Structure formats: C-alpha cells, structure tokens
Amino acid sequence: MTNLHRTIVRPVMTEKSSAAYQERREYTFEVAPQATKPAIREAIQTLFGVTVTGVWTANVRGKTRRVGKSVGRRADWKKAIVTLRDGDTIEVFEG
Amino acid sequence: MTIQITPKKATGVERLLEVSVPVDRVRAAEDRAAHRYASTVRLPGFRPGKAPAAVVRKKFAQAIRQQALEALVQEAYKEVIEQEHLTPAAQPHVHEVKFEDGKPLTFELHLELRPNVELARVTGFRATRNARPVNAAAVREQIDHVRDQRAAWTPVSEKPAPGDMVAVTLATLEGPASASGESAEGREYRLVLGGGQAIAGIEELIMEAVPGQTIERAVRWPDDFPDETQRGQTKTVRVTLNDVKRKSLPDLDDAFAREVGDFDSVAALTAAVREDMTKQATREADAEVRQRLIDEIISANPFDVPPSWVARLVDAYAESYKIPADDRAHFDTELRPVAERQVRRDLVVEAIAKRETLAATEAELDERIAEVAGQRKVSPSEIYASLEKAGRLREIEQSITEEKVFGWLLANNTITESGERE
Numbered sequence: 095m096t097n098l099h100r101t102i103v104r105p106v107m108t109e110k111s112s113a114a115y116q117e118r119r120e121y122t123f124e125v126a127p128q129a130t131k132p133a134i135r136e137a138i139q140t141l142f143g144v145t146v147t148g149v150w151t152a153n154v155r156g157k158t159r160r161v162g163k164s165v166g167r168r169a170d171w172k173k174a175i176v177t178l179r180d181g182d183t184i185e186v187f188e189g
Numbered sequence: 190m191t192i193q194i195t196p197k198k199a200t201g202v203e204r205l206l207e208v209s210v211p212v213d214r215v216r217a218a219e220d221r222a223a224h225r226y227a228s229t230v231r232l233p234g235f236r237p238g239k240a241p242a243a244v245v246r247k248k249f250a251q252a253i254r255q256q257a258l259e260a261l262v263q264e265a266y267k268e269v270i271e272q273e274h275l276t277p278a279a280q281p282h283v284h285e286v287k288f289e290d291g292k293p294l295t296f297e298l299h300l301e302l303r304p305n306v307e308l309a310r311v312t313g314f315r316a317t318r319n320a321r322p323v324n325a326a327a328v329r330e331q332i333d334h335v336r337d338q339r340a341a342w343t344p345v346s347e348k349p350a351p352g353d354m355v356a357v358t359l360a361t362l363e364g365p366a367s368a369s370g371e372s373a374e375g376r377e378y379r380l381v382l383g384g385g386q387a388i389a390g391i392e393e394l395i396m397e398a399v400p401g402q403t404i405e406r407a408v409r410w411p412d413d414f415p416d417e418t419q420r421g422q423t424k425t426v427r428v429t430l431n432d433v434k435r436k437s438l439p440d441l442d443d444a445f446a447r448e449v450g451d452f453d454s455v456a457a458l459t460a461a462v463r464e465d466m467t468k469q470a471t472r473e474a475d476a477e478v479r480q481r482l483i484d485e486i487i488s489a490n491p492f493d494v495p496p497s498w499v500a501r502l503v504d505a506y507a508e509s510y511k512i513p514a515d516d517r518a519h520f521d522t523e524l525r526p527v528a529e530r531q532v533r534r535d536l537v538v539e540a541i542a543k544r545e546t547l548a549a550t551e552a553e554l555d556e557r558i559a560e561v562a563g564q565r566k567v568s569p570s571e572i573y574a575s576l577e578k579a580g581r582l583r584e585i586e587q588s589i590t591e592e593k594v595f596g597w598l599l600a601n602n603t604i605t606e607s608g609e610r611e
Contacts, residue, residue: 108234112241 101129101137105186106173114175115187125174127153134174144182150175192268201493202278202302208265210294215261222256258288262296269298276303278495301495306540312601314485318478319607323466331462335449336441342434348399349433351383356431357395361424362405375427388414391426398430479595482602483534494532502528542590547597549589554582557589 103124105111111122125134131149138146152175156168178184192214198205220242227245228238235244246253262283270277282299342354349355360375380386382395390408398404405427414420439445446458503524506512512520542548555569558576562569576582 106234107232107244109236109239111234112244116241 101126101133102141103171105184107186112187118177120175120177121184121187123174123176125151125172127170127172129172129174131174134176138176138184142184144184145179146176147179148177192265192272194269194272197297202304202495204275204298204300204302206269206273206298206300208269208296208298210261210265212291212293215257215288215294218257218261218264219253222253222260226253226256254288258286258294261294262286265294265296266298275300277301278303279497279501301497304492304494304536306490306492306536308486308490308537308540308544310489311486311537311541311598314482314489314602315605316478316481316485316602317605317607318474320474321470323463323470328459328463328466331466332441332459333438336438336445339445339448340436340438343437345433345435346400347433349382349396349430350435351396352381352436354379354381354434354436355395358429358431359391360427362427375429377431391428394426394428395430398428400430400433403427403429478599478604480534482595482598483537486537486598487530487533490537492533492536494529494536498532499525499528502531538591538594541594541597545594545597547590547593549586549593553589554586557585 103126106122106124108122111120114120114122121138123134123138125137129137129151131151134151135146135149138144152173154171154173156170159166159168192211193209195207195209196204197207223242223246226249227240227242230240230245230249231237232240232244232248266281269275278301281301284297284299286294286296288294345353356377356379358375358377378387382392387395388408388411390411394404394406394408405425407423408426409423410419410421412420439448441455443454446452446455449458450461452458452461503521506524506528507517507520510520558572559569562572565572573582576585
C-alpha cells in the first residue's frame with residue numbers, strides 16, 4: 095500500500111464512534127477492504143504523525159436496501175478502530 | 190467580569206453608549222449557543238440532538254457564533270438598561286460590532302429614552318373658548334343643503350339658464366367658421382351650466398339655443414385653459430342642445446321632513462338640525478380649547494421627544510392616507526411637525542394623568558362599556574369580548590383618561606367664553 099489516502103478512506107463520525115472516542119479514546123476509520131492491520135497502522139502513523147498502539151478491524155456488510163420491487167445492496171466496507179499512545183491525538187475527532 | 194459601559198454621546202433623549210463584553214462572558218455564551226444548537230441539529234450518523242457539542246461546534250461554527258452574538262447583545266442591552274436605570278423609548282440600534290475570536294465583544298448601542306416630562310406648570314393658563322353661534326341662517330343653510338341634495342330635475346323646453354343641467358353634442362370644427370363646411374363627429378356631454386364645467390364661450394352658446402336646436406360659432410379658448418397648446422385659440426364649435434333639465438328643490442314642508450328622516454314636521458327637522466349643529470359646534474370649540482391649552486403647556490414645559498416615535502406616527506399617517514412611495518419624502522417633511530405635536534400632546538396627557546392620578550379605572554371602563562352596550566342593546570360582556578378581540582380596550586381606556594385629564598385641565602385653568610350665542 096503505497097498510497098496512504100487509499101488505505102484510509104475517511105474517519106467515521108457517528109454516535110457510536112464518537113462515544114468510543116470519548117469513553118475509550120478509540121479512533122474509527124473506514125479503510126480500504128484490502129488494507130491489513132500493519133498497513134493501517136503505518137498509514138495512520140504517517141498521515142497524522144502519531145504512534146498507534148492497537149488496531150482492530152471489521153468487515154462491515156452492506157445493508158440491503160429496496161426501492162419498490164428492486165432490491166439493492168450497499169457496498170461492504172472495512173472498519174478500523176485504532177488506539178494511540180497517551181498524549182497523541184487526531185484532530186478530526188477533536189471537534 | 191461585568192460588562193463595561195462607556196457613554197459616548199448624549200443629546201436630548203438620545204444616548205450613544207460603547208459596550209464591552211469580557212472574553213469569559215463571550216465564551217460562556219458560545220458554549221450555551223453550541224449546546225442549544227447540538228440539542229436540535231441533525232447530523233448524518235447521529236440521532237437528532239445526539240451529536241456531541243464538539244462536533245456540532247466544528248460543523249456550525251459560523252451559525253453558533255452568530256447566535257452567541259445575538260444572545261450577548263440582548264443580554265448586554267438588558268444589563269445596560271438595568272445598570273444605568275434607563276427607560277428606552279424604542280428598540281435600540283447596534284452599530285460598530287467588533288466580534289473577534291478571543292477578544293472582548295464591543296459594540297455601540299444607540300438608544301432613545303422615554304422623555305422625562307416634568308411639567309413644572311400646567312395650571313394658571315388662559316384660553317378662550319370660541320363657541321361659534323348656531324343661528325337661524327346657518328340652520329336654514331344646512332336644511333337648504335339637504336333640499337339641494339334631494340332636488341328633482343325636470344325637463345323644460347325653453348332656453349337653458351345657469352344652474353340647469355343640459356345634454357349637448359359638441360363638435361369642434363378646426364379653423365375659422367367660414368372656411369370649414371364639413372361637420373365633425375360630435376361628442377355627447379351632460380353638464381350643469383354655470384359650474385365652470387365647460388369653457389365660458391361654449392356655455393354662452395348653449396344658453397342661446399332652445400332644445401333641439403344646433404348653433405355654430407367661433408369660440409375663443411381662454412388664456413388659462415389647462416392644455417397650454419390650446420390657450421387663446423379660436424375654433425368653430427357646433428353645439429346641439431339635446432335637452433334641458435331644471436332643478437326643482439323640494440318644498441320645505443312636513444312631507445319633506447318625513448321624507449328626510451323620522452321627523453313629523455319642519456319644526457322637528459329644524460330642531461334636530463339645530464341640535465346636531467350645536468353639538469358639532471360644541472365639540473369643535475372643546476377640541477380647539479383643549480388644543481390651545483395643550484399648546485400652552487407644551488411651550489411652558491419644553492421637553493425632547495424620541496425621533497423614532499415621531500417617525501412611527503408619520504409612517505402610520507402615510508399608511509392611513511395611502512401615500513405612494515414617491516411622495517413620501519415630501520409628505521414626511523409636511524407631516525413631521527404635526528406628528529411631533531401629537532406625540533407631545535400624548536406625553537403631556539400621560540404625564541398629567543400620572544401625576545394627578547387621573548388614569549381610567551376598571552370601574553370607569555366597565556361603565557363606558559355598559560353605556561355602549563346599552564346603546565347597541567347587547568350585553569356588556571359581548572362588547573367587552575369584541576373590544577378585547579379587536580385590541581381596542583386600551584384605546585377606550587386612553588380616551589377615558591384623556592377626558593378626565595382635559596376635565597381636570599379645564600377646571601384648573603381659566604377658560605373664557607367668547608362669541609355670542611343666539
């Protein structure tokens with residue numbers, strides 16, 4: 095993974111993720127489906143200039159959506175939750 | 190930390206204050222605004238109102254600051270009023286707002302205060318009450334006016350005289366009479382002679398004809414004719430007199446009296462007209478003497494009036510007279526003194542009512558409402574409800590107060606009667 099921005103897609107800002115941040119200092123991102131934990135760690139460390147202490151990932155299955163008769167499905171995506179060394183922060187979550 | 194207030198200018202009832210709100214107050218207001226915002230705002234990923242304040246603040250920084258600013262100005266205004274013991278006359282104007290991050294909020298507050306109407310002297314003035322006499326001639330004139338309104342027009346077959354209504358066909362033939370032989374299409378007019386509705390020359394021409402006759406002659410247009418291009422011109426006019434109607438006034442007899450209204454005889458009609466006119470004259474004289482007294486009091490007790498009140502009244506006048514926007518500037522300058530006088534008058538009445546405790550009481554209001562109810566033959570509660578609905582209770586209260594104030598003024602000032610009564 096040479097392209098860091100392709101690894102980390104976007105921070106996830108939802109009720110659940112902001113609660114995780116506020117309670118446990120966990121940062122949630124959407125990442126590329128093929129991204130591995132070491133790649134995610136590497137990408138976050140380089141992008142934000144922090145030290146990552148833990149990476150957890152999950153493949154999120156896209157929800158089925160229907161419009162009238164036609165049934166569709168949202169894309170699957172990969173979620174990564176990372177923790178940082180004490181004192182490090184990532185600005186997007188700071189508010 | 191408290192708000193700092195620096196007076197900058199004070200003229201008449203106007204005040205210009207510089208207000209400075211300390212940084213910590215500004216921050217607190219921003220926090221409050223952010224929380225308020227967070228409790229209502231909808232963000233994707235969050236249920237309504239569940240987004241953390243920090244996220245909301247980041248996303249809606251501008252709007253939150255605006256809200257905070259509004260809240261701060263309001264708050265500061267309230268505090269200024271309390272601290273300085275001011276009684277504002279109108280909504281304040283805020284200028285020169287400086288609202289930078291991490292700095293105190295400063296702005297200028299432009300206020301108009303309620304004038305302090307001291308009224309050092311309200312008694313001992315002299316005013317003359319000019320009661321206009323209602324004499325027999327005036328009554329007769331009024332009755333004649335009614336007769337005139339009910340006049341019948343009867344056709345006659347002789348030459349018309351001034352005061353007659355004629356139907357004519359008028360045609361203007363260009364050039365001198367001899368040169369033009371052909372006839373132009375005429376237009377039909379109905380007019381009353383002697384009323385200046387037609388050019389004097391044409392009226393004369395009409396009066397020379399008998400019904401059915403056509404006369405043609407050169408007529409000179411007058412030098413003061415509204416259309417400048419036609420002034421002083423001489424044109425041949427052809428007049429065909431179609432019919433003549435003469436006004437016949439109804440006889441002043443009991444039948445006429447019955448027709449006009451519910452009167453049995455001419456005497457009853459005359460008495461009613463006289464009573465009406467007397468009442469009207471009394472009302473006018475009363476209003477005049479009141480105005481004179483107020484004028485005296487105003488000139489003896491000068492005070493400033495808030496310009497915004499005057500402006501508001503001028504607006505109300507313009508509204509009620511339906512003045513077009515183009516004429517507003519002229520209208521405003523004309524009406525400003527009138528409006529200012531009205532504002533002063535109201536303030537003086539209010540001040541006297543307060544000082545002499547002449548304000549209308551609940552009982553007086555009830556009494557007045559009962560009176561109106563009696564006249565209209567409905568229950569007082571109905572009248573009360575309809576007045577309240579229309580928001581006119583206050584108006585009635587004011588008119589009672591005003592009557593009491595003027596009663597008091599008339600009793601405490603010297604009013605001399607003038608003008609002879611019949």
